[in-house]
Amino acid sequence: xxxxxxxxxxxxGATAVLVATLLAAGTAAAAEAPRDVVRxxxxxxxxxxxxxxxxxxxxxxxxEAIADRGVDFATLSRLVLARNLSKFSPxxxxxxxxxxxxxxxxxxGDSVDSYKNEEVVITGDRDEAxxxxxxxxxxxxxxxxxxxxxxxxxxxxxxxWKIIDFIVEGVxxxxxxxxxxxxxxxxxxxxxxxxxxxxxxARGEAIVEKITPKGT
Amino acid sequence: MxxxxxxxxxGLLATLCAGPAFAGEGEEDPWEGFNRxxxxxNDGVDRWVLEPVAKGYDVVVPDPLERCIANFFQNLRxxxxxxxxxxxxxxxxxxxxxxxxxxxxxxxxxxxxxPATYFGLERHDEDxxxxxxxxxxxxxxxxxxPLLGPSTVRDTGGIVVDSALTPTWYFLDTAVTxxxxxxxxxxxxxxxxxxxxxxxxxxxxFYTFVRNGYLQRRAALLRDExxxxxxxxxxxxxxxxxxx
Numbered sequence: 001x002x003x004x005x006x007x008x009x010x011x012x013g014a015t016a017v018l019v020a021t022l023l024a025a026g027t028a029a030a031a032e033a034p035r036d037v038v039r040x041x042x043x044x045x046x047x048x049x050x051x052x053x054x055x056x057x058x059x060x061x062x063x064e065a066i067a068d069r070g071v072d073f074a075t076l077s078r079l080v081l082a083r084n085l086s087k088f089s090p091x092x093x094x095x096x097x098x099x100x101x102x103x104x105x106x107x108x109g110d111s112v113d114s115y116k117n118e119e120v121v122i123t124g125d126r127d128e129a130x131x132x133x134x135x136x137x138x139x140x141x142x143x144x145x146x147x148x149x150x151x152x153x154x155x156x157x158x159x160x161w162k163i164i165d166f167i168v169e170g171v172x173x174x175x176x177x178x179x180x181x182x183x184x185x186x187x188x189x190x191x192x193x194x195x196x197x198x199x200x201x202a203r204g205e206a207i208v209e210k211i212t213p214k215g216t
Numbered sequence: 217m218x219x220x221x222x223x224x225x226x227g228l229l230a231t232l233c234a235g236p237a238f239a240g241e242g243e244e245d246p247w248e249g250f251n252r253x254x255x256x257x258n259d260g261v262d263r264w265v266l267e268p269v270a271k272g273y274d275v276v277v278p279d280p281l282e283r284c285i286a287n288f289f290q291n292l293r294x295x296x297x298x299x300x301x302x303x304x305x306x307x308x309x310x311x312x313x314x315x316x317x318x319x320x321x322x323x324x325x326x327x328x329x330x331p332a333t334y335f336g337l338e339r340h341d342e343d344x345x346x347x348x349x350x351x352x353x354x355x356x357x358x359x360x361x362p363l364l365g366p367s368t369v370r371d372t373g374g375i376v377v378d379s380a381l382t383p384t385w386y387f388l389d390t391a392v393t394x395x396x397x398x399x400x401x402x403x404x405x406x407x408x409x410x411x412x413x414x415x416x417x418x419x420x421x422f423y424t425f426v427r428n429g430y431l432q433r434r435a436a437l438l439r440d441e442x443x444x445x446x447x448x449x450x451x452x453x454x455x456x457x458x459x460x
Contacts, residue, residue: 082455107418114410129450143280145407153453164453170436171429175452179243179428180420196420204417 034133034154035125037161041070042120042137049115059112064105072162073101075155079164080177084185092190099197100177106204116144131156132164243431245358254360255423261363262405267412270405282407284328289400290339291320291327296381300342304350309340341437344381345374349438358427366430 048054048062077097078085088096119140126134132155139148151167165174184193245251274282294317301310316337320327333339348370349355356369367375384393405412419425 079453079455085455103418107414110414128453130454132453143283145283155453169433170439171432172452175432176425176428177420178452180424183421183424200420 032161033125034152034161035122035135037070037154038135038137038152038163039122041066041163042122046120049112056113060105060109063112064109067105070163072155072157072164073097075157075162075164076174077101079174080181082178082182084181084190087185088190092194095194096190096197099194099201102201103197103204106201117142118144128153133161134167243358243427244356245427247357247359251358251360251427252423254362255366255426257362258360258365259422262412266402266405267409270402270409273402274406274409277403277406279407282403285400285403286407287320287324287330288327289396289403291317291324291330292382292384294320294339295383296344296378297340297342299381300344300347300378301340303344303347304342306340306342309342312337313340343371343374344377345371345434346438348374355431355434358431366426368431368434371434 044066045063048059048066051059054062074097077093077100080100081088081093081096085093119142121138121140122135123138124136126136128134132153135152135154137150137152139150141147149169152163153165153167154161155164156162165172167173181193184196188196277285294313298310298313298317301307301313316332316339319332319335319337320330323329323331345368353370355371359367359369359372361367361372364375384396388396415425416422
């Protein structure tokens, strides 16, 4: 039988290796645990922050791209609106999501310049209700101040773990913005609130551009 | 047991089990009108007096020195952390804080340095407001105190007891104590110039931002483990989304 020939032995050996590799890759993808996802994102962000050859603007853009992959802004926006969600038309919801994401980027984007060699350690994770996961991390600030505890809440969306909330020292971003929008939406329409975020973003961007003029 | 004592016991148990109400929807703020007025006052004092002074101070005093000064004032509060650790039935934390105080006051040169953290004696942020919480006292309505800032009825009681426990009041002149308190505040403010500015920029309603942040943070401190409880999760992460 030709199956005993060296060529076919090699072929079946190669197939075995290939299959084994595929299987390994498959299990690796399936086992991409939430804490690995957070570790990976944190590492990517730290690489950008540490890169002295990048301008603040370039850093901000790269971190935004990382955030877009790691954070589920659609779910985050819906959680922020909670029971006010029913007041929004699909178009308004899309506009809200866009402006809210922009708001987070404008307000937290400045911090790329205040990076002082902080490091991130993952300290644990925890199962939450209905399949959610919390990954706990500590931001080590060295001599620059007390360490900061951050919990990342993740949810599996289409097979991928995405961040849906940041809990800094026990303060949830979703809860905090929910409470602000709750107040605003008790007296304003969704359209007015979207316009308000838009205006604030435009002012924030103007300030950012004044500090870091384009082309420098 | 009569009906009356039975209902009394049940009522007491209910208070004990109630625990910290979560800051989110239905944040307790029945005095919002008064609170907002006080908040505007405090915010004005900060913008027009404290922040400019802290900015000037920050220019003159280098950051490492600011942190040493912050360490010194924080060290003075460690005995209070310790007492409250014991009162909350956490003798190990209370003892560890006593050790921390001893190490930092001696090796840490009167508390300006913090070798205790290096030795693993981390600070336990306990105060009498939290002690009352552990004993089952509900936090009650949110309250903004002039010059002191956000609080609750329970935490206000806590502040009164903690300052009675502060030894400096008995040893030093009142003016000196107040003066050192003002200095502590300016120094602490100079360390968070950027953070406060970021927060002001991030907030759509700074009053609500601070109220929610304060209540969430206090609830987290009371839990010690910075965990969010299961009931909270459900309201926060699975709001009943109406079918459209």
